[in-house]
Amino acid sequence: MAQAQVPDVVVRRLPLYLRTLTYMEDRGQEVVSSTELGEWTGFSPAQIRRDLSYFGEFGKQGLGYPVRYLREQLESILHVDQQWHLVLIGAGALGHALVKYHTFRRWNYHIEAVFDNDPEKIGQAIDGLTIQPMSELARTIKEKHIDIAILAVPAEHAQEVGEQAVAAGVRAILNYAPINLALPPEVHVSHIDPVVNLQSITYYL
Amino acid sequence: MAQAQVPDVVVRRLPLYLRTLTYMEDRGQEVVSSTELGEWTGFSPAQIRRDLSYFGEFGKQGLGYPVRYLREQLESILHVDQQWHLVLIGAGALGHALVKYHTFRRWNYHIEAVFDNDPEKIGQAIDGLTIQPMSELARTIKEKHIDIAILAVPAEHAQEVGEQAVAAGVRAILNYAPINLALPPEVHVSHIDPVVNLQSITYYL
DNA sequence: GCGTGTGAAACAATTCACAGCG
DNA sequence: CGCTGTGAATTGTTTCACACGC
Numbered sequence: 001m002a003q004a005q006v007p008d009v010v011v012r013r014l015p016l017y018l019r020t021l022t023y024m025e026d027r028g029q030e031v032v033s034s035t036e037l038g039e040w041t042g043f044s045p046a047q048i049r050r051d052l053s054y055f056g057e058f059g060k061q062g063l064g065y066p067v068r069y070l071r072e073q074l075e076s077i078l079h080v081d082q083q084w085h086l087v088l089i090g091a092g093a094l095g096h097a098l099v100k101y102h103t104f105r106r107w108n109y110h111i112e113a114v115f116d117n118d119p120e121k122i123g124q125a126i127d128g129l130t131i132q133p134m135s136e137l138a139r140t141i142k143e144k145h146i147d148i149a150i151l152a153v154p155a156e157h158a159q160e161v162g163e164q165a166v167a168a169g170v171r172a173i174l175n176y177a178p179i180n181l182a183l184p185p186e187v188h189v190s191h192i193d194p195v196v197n198l199q200s201i202t203y204y205l
Numbered sequence: 206m207a208q209a210q211v212p213d214v215v216v217r218r219l220p221l222y223l224r225t226l227t228y229m230e231d232r233g234q235e236v237v238s239s240t241e242l243g244e245w246t247g248f249s250p251a252q253i254r255r256d257l258s259y260f261g262e263f264g265k266q267g268l269g270y271p272v273r274y275l276r277e278q279l280e281s282i283l284h285v286d287q288q289w290h291l292v293l294i295g296a297g298a299l300g301h302a303l304v305k306y307h308t309f310r311r312w313n314y315h316i317e318a319v320f321d322n323d324p325e326k327i328g329q330a331i332d333g334l335t336i337q338p339m340s341e342l343a344r345t346i347k348e349k350h351i352d353i354a355i356l357a358v359p360a361e362h363a364q365e366v367g368e369q370a371v372a373a374g375v376r377a378i379l380n381y382a383p384i385n386l387a388l389p390p391e392v393h394v395s396h397i398d399p400v401v402n403l404q405s406i407t408y409y410l
Numbered sequence: 411g412c413g414t415g416t417g418a419a420a421c422a423a424t425t426c427a428c429a430g431c432g
Numbered sequence: 433c434g435c436t437g438t439g440a441a442t443t444g445t446t447t448c449a450c451a452c453g454c
Contacts, residue, residue: 007423015404019383033435041385045435046425053437061431062434079407093302098399100298103383107400147410148403172406174399178224178308180245188409190402194303194379195312197395198353199220201377202284204393205352212445238413250413251447258415267412267454 010051014078016041017048021071033064084109085144087170089161090152091116091124091131094176098152099126111150113140117157134161138168148172155179162189215256219279221246222253226276238269289314290349292375294366295357296321296329296336299381303357304331316355318345322362339366343373353377360384367394 020040024032034045041048052058052070055077059065075081086104088095088111098104099111114126117134124131132140140146149165151158151173158177165173172188175181178196181189225245229237239250246253257263257275260282264270280286291309293300293316303309304316319331322339329336337345345351354370356363356378363382370378377393380386383401386394 009423011408012401012405014408015398015401016385018404019401020385023384035435044425046427047423049435049437050424057437059436061436063432064435077408078404079410080404084403084407093298093305097298097302101399103400104403107404109400109403148406150399171410174402174406179228180221180225180247188406190406192397192399192402193220194306194355194397195308195314196217196220196224197379197397198289198309198314199223199283199285199312200217201353201379201393201395202289203216203219203282205284205376214445240413249447251449252445254414255416255446262415264414265454266414266452269413 006054010054013041013043013051014074016043017051018071018074018078018080021067021074025067025071029067031060031064032067032070034059036064080107082108084148085112085146086110086148086150087112087137087141087144087146087165088114088150088152089116089134089137089165090154090176091118091121091126092152095152096126098150099129109148112144112146115140134164137164141165141168141170146170148174151175151177153177211259215259218246218248218256219283221248222256223276223279223283223285226272226279230272230276234272236265236269237272237275239264241269285312287313289353290317290351291315291353291355292317292342292346292349292351292370293319293355293357294321294339294342294370295359295381296323296326296331297357300357301331303355304334314353317349317351320345339369342369346370346373346375351375353379356380356382358382 017037020037034048037048038045058070058073086109088098091114095114099114114129114131115134115137116122116131121131122133149170151161153161155177158175158179159181162173162181162183166183166187175189175191178193183189222242225242239253242253243250263275263278291314293303296319300319304319309316319334319336320339320342321327321336326336327338354375356366358366360382363380363384364386367378367386367388371388371392380394380396383398388394
């Protein structure tokens with residue numbers, strides 16, 4: 001139940017445990033040990049047991065963890081057991097790919113509306129969603145009780161667009177633009193920048 | 206110069222420093238202090254000084270760091286001062302977006318070829334690159350001295366496709382499929398999975 | 411004075427190792 | 433016996449605080 005003292009590194013590992021548990025459950029596996037979960041995810045058994053123990057006692061001594069029960073618990077901890085309403089800002093090639101990415105829906109993340117400032121794009125549809133002008137952003141966020149905005153705009157517009165989304169009530173941002181956003185600390189910002197990943201990789205090559 | 210004892214957390218922060226320095230240099234800024242870099246990136250001044258000190262002494266006491274010099278040094282450390290040759294596997298909506306993503310080229314990451322196993326897609330072009338059948342993958346990786354493969358395939362094919370790329374000589378993988386890859390430890394694997402980011406976010410909401 | 415670079419100190423995360431229970 | 437949950441020990445990371453040089 002969202003203890004404040006849970007380290008953020010632990011929170012970032014939970015989705016990886018959840019992903020693996022879901023995979024195992026789909027294959028009919030009923031019990032898993034911390035050792036086996038570790039082989040799948042690359043973390044040590046002790047670390048996995050410690051991580052889970054922040055949230056409760058989910059395992060059975062001598063046996064392991066019931067896959068289905070642990071999966072349900074993790075979904076509850078990560079608040080994946082409810083619907084989340086998002087908007088996407090930026091209808092370029094990346095925006096198109098994100099709207100069509102089925103895995104979002106599978107995990108209860110629903111893109112409710114798409115925005116762009118290009119008059120050519122406004123009115124067109126992606127996967128059943130009509131691209132709206134930026135002037136509609138605030139109204140939609142308020143009316144549809146949007147929690148999260150995905151930013152897929154050029155870097156030079158990301159700050160401004162992020163501010164607009166926050167002003168309209170968004171509490172978290174998933175930012176695909178390769179730039180740091182300066183936003184109030186209560187807004188949760190997460191970055192995806194493949195160049196950052198590639199540069200960490202090529203350090204080691 | 207690639208000291209083995211540099212912690213991975215440090216390596217993962219370097220691209221963020223580099224990004225900010227490039228931004229500052231584009232705006233004509235010549236000198237930056239660790240405090241100012243910290244304000245832009247969200248890290249503490251002490252941490253930034255410590256991180257950089259793993260690689261050398263780049264600053265001037267009483268002044269700060271010369272932006273251009275530090276940017277060059279970081280590019281050298283991250284091996285961004287050379288061309289990197291990549292292949293993209295998977296020509297779906299995400300694959301299309303990645304081929305068209307200009308920021309890769311800006312940082313010397315060049316997608317040299319695109320592969321897919323869908324007969325409908327083979328022969329079509331994305332941004333000047335013809336989609337090739339998977340049967341050509343190994344030959345291309347060898348002939349073009351490809352270092353890195355980007356995986357943008359469905360989760361159920363990622364393991365097999367990753368193995369093919371590694372067998373043909375790729376040393377690193379950027380994996381967009383939402384599944385863990387089991388590959389030899391000398392292969393560097395980096396993951397991008399927006400659902401993982403969203404689940405960490407919604408933990409806090 | 412200002413800001414780096416860095417020992418030393420403080421804090422955080424991971425691993426060890428074992429009691430306890432099924 | 434096998435495996436969890438967890439104190440204690442260890443290892444890793446960040447911050448403090450200051451000598452030094454511009």
